[in-house]
Amino acid sequence: MALLEGLGLSKRFGGVKALDQVTFSVEDGAIVGLIGPNGAGKTTLFNLVAGALRADSGKVVFDGQELTGLTASGVCRRGVARTFQVTRPFAAMTLMENVAVAWVNSPRSEGSGDWHHAARDYLRMVGLENLAHIEARHLNVVQKKRLEIARALATQPRLLLLDEVLGGLNSHEIQQAVDFIRKLRDDLRITIFWIEHVMGAIMGAAEKVIVLDQGQLLTEGPPHEVVRDPRVIQAYLGD
Ligand SMILES: Nc1ncnc2c1ncn2[C@@H]1O[C@H](COP(=O)(O)OP(=O)(O)O)[C@@H](O)[C@H]1O
Ligand SMILES: [Mg+2]
Structure with a gap:
């Protein structure tokens, strides 16, 4: 069952499309990864969910209720918390x-x-x-x-949005952090939607990965399939 759904979300900054008709879902109790090259629109997507930005079109539904149009504190009150890429x-x-x-x-x-x-x-x-x-x-x-x-x-929160929390960690610390986030999900029974640049971490932690590229949904699926997808490899190599 989807706890969070984004339906046809679009966001422009001036003439530039940061997100173009992106549709996705985050299953209740899951750890879902959000990946994609720099500038793909990942943080913009979080900003639309968290009420920091308004979508030009589309909607966000959390636990059956629409979040679209709420302020950041309104979204937080419904049970969605986020971390910032820049703390x-x-x-x-x-x-x-x-x-x-x-x-x-x-x-x-x-x-x-x-x-x-x-x-x-x-x-x-x-x-x-x-x-x-x-x-x-x-x-x-x-x-x-x-x-x-x-x-x-x-x-x-019932849903935690993590924006690149592993930056600056060495490989041992990354493994500890992955274990910690899994334990958080299990102990607190929350759902985690997680933007991460460190592929190995997402591979080990997420049940599903959503890939954005240039503001569009490139693909989604189990992490081991997604990382072998030629389109995903191409998107990263082109970065
Ligand atoms: N406030 C803003 N004003 C103008 N352009 C922005 C703003 N925020 C993001 N962008 C642009 O939107 C695109 C997506 O950015 P972002 O969501 O931060 O990407 P990611 O988190 O995937 O690296 C980028 O091209 C970025 O420069
Ligand atoms: Mg970002």
Whole structure:
């Protein structure tokens, strides 16, 4: 069953088509990869789902309800959280405070409860518990990506959109991150839609991969089939 559907989504920036009639679905409980060369339109697709941009045409349906037209916070309230490719922590706030802001504003916390406790739980989940009281500006790139995930989780999503969270990791760390994201999906019973440049990671983690190229849906299918597809190889080689 599809938890998320994008139907005929199009987006132009001026005269340039960033997305052209893209239709896709993300199955409930799955890890679905979104790949494609630089500039293919992957982040634009996330922006349309997350309410950061408005589609010129088409619609987004989440759990049977249309998201199209909602603001970013409206989408978040429905249970969709995202991380940003370029991380955006509150630099002068501690990690605890960064996560607490996301948690306090989440629909299910109702602004109540013990925010210290909640924030610490999410930091522990991403392995940043021991840095809870330092300011976010002191984190390195990899730690900032983890903080992004903690902040997204603190909004208690049913669907998590991950935008290139593996940048800067070595191969051992990538394997750890893949295991971590699989465990997140299993433990929290969430659905994951994941943009990633690191092919090996997506191969190991996703049940389905969607490929975009120049704003269009190139193909979709199981990862081991998609990576052998000559059109996919050509799209990457041409990059
Ligand atoms: N805000 C914007 N204004 C103008 N062009 C944009 C904007 N955002 C993205 N684009 C263009 O749209 C295309 C798709 O970008 P993007 O979705 O960021 O690609 P990807 O994430 O796959 O690398 C690119 O050609 C990019 O330059
Ligand atoms: Mg991108």
